[in-house]
Amino acid sequence: MPHQGFPRDLRLLNAGDFSYVFEQADLKVHGKGMMALARLSTRGHPRVGLVVSKKNVKLAVDRNRFKRLVRESVRLRQHRLPSMDIVILAKRGVQDIDNETLARQLHGMWKRLSRDALALSPPPSLANVTHGA
Template sequence: MTNQGFPRGLRILTAGEYRHVFEHASFRIHGKGLLALATPNDLGHVRVGLVFSKKNVRRAVDRNRLKRLTRESVRLRQQWLPSVDIVVLSRKGVHEIDSETLARQLHGMWRRLEKDVKRQPEHQQ
């Protein structure tokens, strides 16, 4: 059985790590109300950071729900996701999406990211 946890090693934690993804994003995956920026890493596993601002998602309960669903989506697909650092950003209206639709949307975003990473030649990283 594979490890399905979500330890600190799977998270982007520092401002410098977030800045690196923002400045060197090789992939941009758009979804309804969400944007994922990703850049390759040499760690051999995915890492994720979340930016759900008060400006776009007013209520804390909504921000927490979105973060929980995003983390769970990554946790369940971590062994299939490529070795990249991902920052997921919220956009206006994302809090109006129900949880089931958001989970499907995130799954589709991860599949598009996998395809985009496979298409990119190794030497362009």
């Protein structure tokens, strides 16, 4: 069974990592109460960062619950996610979504990110094919 932890190398840790994604996001996926910005990388594994502002989510308990659920979702799906840097932004109203619905939303966002990342980077076997008459 593959490792299921959430080590430091799966996280965006500093302002430079976040600005790398914010400046030129390759993908943008909206969900109820949240949005994901992603940029393809060559690291071989995904990295995730969270932005949960007090302006959008007033109570610390709600901010912490959201972050915990996102981290757990990433931890369980890390081996199926494409190699990209992802920033998850909490929007107003995310505190009103129950845990089960939030988990389903995240699962759908991961699926859309994976699908869209595949569309952005064609398989190497197709990149070398020449189209002639």
